[in-house]
Amino acid sequence: xxxxGLWTALVVVSCALQTSLLTFVNVDGFSANLLLLLTVSAxxxxxxxxxxxxxxxxxxxxxxTTGGYFGLATFSYMxxxxxxxxxxxxxxxxxxxxxxxxxxxALALHFAITIIFLLMLGRQIDFIAFMKFDxxxxxxxxxxxxxxxHRLMNALNDYxxxxx
Amino acid sequence: xxxxxxxxxxxxxKIIALIVVFVSVFCCVFFAxxxxxxxxxxxxxxxxxxxPFQRVFSWVGSQLAFVKNTITxxxxxxxxxxxLREEVEILRAQNLTASEYASENQxxxxxxxxxxxxxxxxxxxxxxxxxxxxxxSGTIVINRGTLDGVANNMAVVTELGLVGHVTEAGLNSSKxxxxxxxxxxxxxxxxxxESRVAGIVxxxxxxxxxxxxxxxxxxxxxxxxxxxxxxxxxxxxxxxIVVGKxxxxxxxxxxxxxxxxxxxxxxFQKLEDVAVIVASREAPPEPIQPPAQTPGTETDPYxxxxxxxxxxxxxxxxxxxxxxxQQQQLEQAGYVNEQPPVPEESLPxxxxxxxxxxxxxxxxxxxxx
Numbered sequence: 001x002x003x004x005g006l007w008t009a010l011v012v013v014s015c016a017l018q019t020s021l022l023t024f025v026n027v028d029g030f031s032a033n034l035l036l037l038l039t040v041s042a043x044x045x046x047x048x049x050x051x052x053x054x055x056x057x058x059x060x061x062x063x064x065t066t067g068g069y070f071g072l073a074t075f076s077y078m079x080x081x082x083x084x085x086x087x088x089x090x091x092x093x094x095x096x097x098x099x100x101x102x103x104x105x106a107l108a109l110h111f112a113i114t115i116i117f118l119l120m121l122g123r124q125i126d127f128i129a130f131m132k133f134d135x136x137x138x139x140x141x142x143x144x145x146x147x148x149x150h151r152l153m154n155a156l157n158d159y160x161x162x163x164x
Numbered sequence: 165x166x167x168x169x170x171x172x173x174x175x176x177x178k179i180i181a182l183i184v185v186f187v188s189v190f191c192c193v194f195f196a197x198x199x200x201x202x203x204x205x206x207x208x209x210x211x212x213x214x215x216p217f218q219r220v221f222s223w224v225g226s227q228l229a230f231v232k233n234t235i236t237x238x239x240x241x242x243x244x245x246x247x248l249r250e251e252v253e254i255l256r257a258q259n260l261t262a263s264e265y266a267s268e269n270q271x272x273x274x275x276x277x278x279x280x281x282x283x284x285x286x287x288x289x290x291x292x293x294x295x296x297x298x299x300x301s302g303t304i305v306i307n308r309g310t311l312d313g314v315a316n317n318m319a320v321v322t323e324l325g326l327v328g329h330v331t332e333a334g335l336n337s338s339k340x341x342x343x344x345x346x347x348x349x350x351x352x353x354x355x356x357x358e359s360r361v362a363g364i365v366x367x368x369x370x371x372x373x374x375x376x377x378x379x380x381x382x383x384x385x386x387x388x389x390x391x392x393x394x395x396x397x398x399x400x401x402x403x404x405i406v407v408g409k410x411x412x413x414x415x416x417x418x419x420x421x422x423x424x425x426x427x428x429x430x431x432f433q434k435l436e437d438v439a440v441i442v443a444s445r446e447a448p449p450e451p452i453q454p455p456a457q458t459p460g461t462e463t464d465p466y467x468x469x470x471x472x473x474x475x476x477x478x479x480x481x482x483x484x485x486x487x488x489x490q491q492q493q494l495e496q497a498g499y500v501n502e503q504p505p506v507p508e509e510s511l512p513x514x515x516x517x518x519x520x521x522x523x524x525x526x527x528x529x530x531x532x533x
Contacts, residue, residue: 012213013217015214015217016214016217016218016220016221019214019218020217020218020219020221020222024232049178049182052182056185061210061214064206064207065207065210065214069193069196069197070196070201070203072193075186075189075190078185078186078189079186082182121194
């Protein structure tokens with residue numbers, strides 16, 4: 001029960017951080033996507049099933065508390081958890097540099113899913129402006145935060161294992 | 165740290181469950197985007213859970229932002245202060261230069277005005293480039309020499325009055341002996357018309373700032389505040405240049421003469437720009453001005469003259485008319501024989517009113533007789 005509470009608290013606090021404190025730390029108005037980093041780290045550490053579950057919970061919380069398209073973040077994080085969780089079966093999952101390297105592809109996947117959804121919903125997207133003004137500033141912040149986030153997830157994962 | 169590779173076992177049920185979840189979420193996105201899916205209860209619950217954390221983190225964030233902004237502002241202020249200091253230095257230097265230019269402009273303007281006013285002199289403007297001022301000597305060096313037409317014994321003036329004369333004219337520069345030099349002597353006279361007393365102004369070693377006008381007879385008409393001008397005697401200084409004014413009058417010991425202390429019109433301590441009189445001629449006579457009129461009864465002399473001329477013409481016309489009428493009446497009365505017509509050339513014309521005036525009465529008198 002305590003373990004579940006810890007994971008829940010992590011998601012809630014991370015979501016609160018992403019929507020409040022991290023908005024003050026930004027590059028050209030774009031801050032890091034902390035929940036995406038957590039999802040990728042969770043997927044690396046505990047496999048794609050947990051990654052999908054963590055992505056579902058994190059995305060759902062974000063969708064419920066922000067005014068975006070409901071379900072979009074959920075679907076995107078679940079997909080990221082699925083894809084990067086699949087990698088965890090074939091690579092050394094504790095290597096710290098891996099989430100840092102994966103931060104940018106994970107963000108690219110998240111943006112790609114978002115763009116596809118927006119196009120399917122009939123929205124117009126300027127790809128060049130999107131890459132220039134949206135993607136790279138957010139990617140820089142992702143890379144900066146990836147390593148500490150992964151260390152945190154790793155510590156929590158180890159604690160969970162010990163409790164069990 | 166373990167570096168083991170995980171071996172996950174996939175089961176069919178899990179895959180199906182995953183596919184169902186993905187499809188459900190996918191559908192949710194579309195339904196929600198079209199407004200067909202709402203979850204207000206879930207929204208409220210999530211917001212309730214999240215809002216305390218958000219509030220805390222927002223406060224922390226705003227404090228961090230405040231600190232960051234303050235630090236940024238301080239660094240900007242430091243940089244700005246540095247730039248402003250540099251700007252102030254530059255502006256101060258520019259201000260000094262501008263003041264210097266303004267002062268020079270003012271001096272040169274005054275000198276130009278003097279040059280335009282003193283048309284009897286050919287002036288060469290010069291700047292003071294060196295000075296030697298001691299109680300026994302008063303000399304300056306100017307930046308004009310023989311190449312500019314300057315020669316020895318030429319008078320040097322400013323718009324305020326006499327400065328001195330050239331003692332040594334070099335190629336590009338010249339030495340000027342000031343009026344205050346004890347070796348200098350200038351023929352002068354009192355400007356006041358009733359006085360016109362002549363004397364010699366020479367430098368006073370005891371009081372270099374105030375030269376003396378000497379050789380004045382004791383009973384001569386000299387008063388304090390009388391203006392002293394050059395007399396033109398001696399040929400060095402042209403006549404009429406202002407030297408200064410009388411401030412003190414003293415009797416010489418045991419003699420029949422007295423001397424005056426003169427306050428020079430030129431401030432020799434602030435001498436920067438001067439003019440050398442390279443040629444002088446007699447001043448042209450001033451145009452005749454109308455006499456002074458009694459206050460309150462001022463009239464325009466030109467307009468008055470015009471009115472007088474018009475009145476005179478009217479009188480002449482009226483007189484001519486009267487004469488013509490009398491002539492006609494006499495003719496009608498038969499006192500006058502018909503005369504042959506007078507040729508036109510001999511008739512008085514309007515342009516000759518004086519002849520007409522003189523002739524007509526004589527004719528009438530003859531007729532009457």
